Amino acid sequence: MIAIQSLSKLYDNDCYGLNDVSLAIDQGEFVFLVGPSGSGKTTLFNVLHGRERPSSGRAQVLAYELTRLLADQLPVLRRDVGMIFQDYKLLPKRTVYENIAFVLQVLHYKRRRIHQLVHQVLDLVGLTNKAHDYPRALSGGEQQRICIARAIVHQPRILLADEPTGNLDPDTAWDIMQLLGKINQRKTTIIVATHDWRIVNKMRRRVVRLMNGSVVSDTIMGHYA
């Protein structure tokens, strides 16, 4: 599903964002990407989401070779790779329903189908009663749930979560991780970049540790000290 070989990302200031990274992730896996700030987690996500082009190496995501990705393939890739952001990136002038429905409109779903899917996903994240609220009226945890709902409503095969619990208290963070675990049970591949060692150690999933742009460890049912 994701096959990365000797991938490097060299910036203009001669700093490596990624340095000779090799990694393979199968369908339905749940992977934690850990490491200190500047270790390359966000760069790797940016490459996998087509926001940055790698300098060398190979990165295959589903049917797309990211080093040779054409401009018109990028939107199609992103429909298969959902993204959850630490800062939520919700549209403040649209309601919760509209924020989620927006993705389906982009994908040309019919109105009736949109209505059905949005309610299903709101039910999954437990926010059916907030459908007509605006994001500013929601708590941080609720906004992150909406962000997750938006990322999964069109059932992407891969979900990237960049510090999804970074702004949340421990209880809410744990709720969010439980939710991601539930989504993973539907065979969605999930990669979570995090600093939160408590969650990593509690979940006991595969842990890939990055340091200075390189993979320093990759353990199944790993932990993060």
Added chain:
Amino acid sequence: MPSLFFFIREAAIGLRRSGLMTVLSLCTLAVSMLVLGFFLLFTVNVNNLADFFVSRLEIRVFFRDDITRRDKRDFHTVVQGFDTVREVEFVDKAVAWETLKQQYSGTQLTRYIDKNPLPDTMIIRVTDQTKIQAMVSKLETYTTVVDDIVYGGYITERIQLLSKWLRISGWGFNALLLLATLMIIVNTIRLTIMARHNEVEIMQLVGATRWFIRWPFVIEGFVLGVVGSTVSVVMLKFSYDAVAKYIQQQFPFMPLIFNSPILWWIYAGLFIIGTVLGVMGAYISISRTLE
């Protein structure tokens, strides 16, 4: 591909939700088009004024005293032979003298000039003022008939040159103004789009194609263009009519353009230019943002 209705609805939502920026963009577009329209009207009026003066240029041929009526008739036939001649008027020297005496009836003109000093005169008006010089050169060769020719030679050339430069500089200035208007509109709409940068970014992140993102903004640009240029055309028409009427009352000899089809062409042109600039502005702005 979603229906056009979807994009129109998205555009309407966009305009409504960024209300203040929409109003500011509309005002900027309307004022820019108003300034452009004002200078267009100014240019056509200046050109009209120049044409008015040039069209009044005429050739006056003074006949020799010793020629016969038949010589004058033959010369008249020669003059009529020029394809640029619009009108030929013969002024008999006796009639001219009587007219002059009437004009200066309160003076002692006849006390000092007892004999008619005026020659028979032919006044020639032409269709193409630029050919005056060439025509005069040909008429001057008829030395057996012609005593003198007056056509305001130097002044004619100056007025024609002035008219030419007014025309070129007027349209050149309007072209520059059009470019400036486009830049103002592009940057105003760009500000509107930058205010919705998050929206564009999220659209990209969830897999929207470039055209899916562009369409609502282009439709918004179209609406801004239509409304803004309509406002500017209405304001321009009423203010021009009022100002032109006032100038006409104060300076009746000024040949201003009134109720002419050219005015309607300008108003229609401004409407189309405003609409096109709105669409172009939105397209350029959103494309730059997407880059």
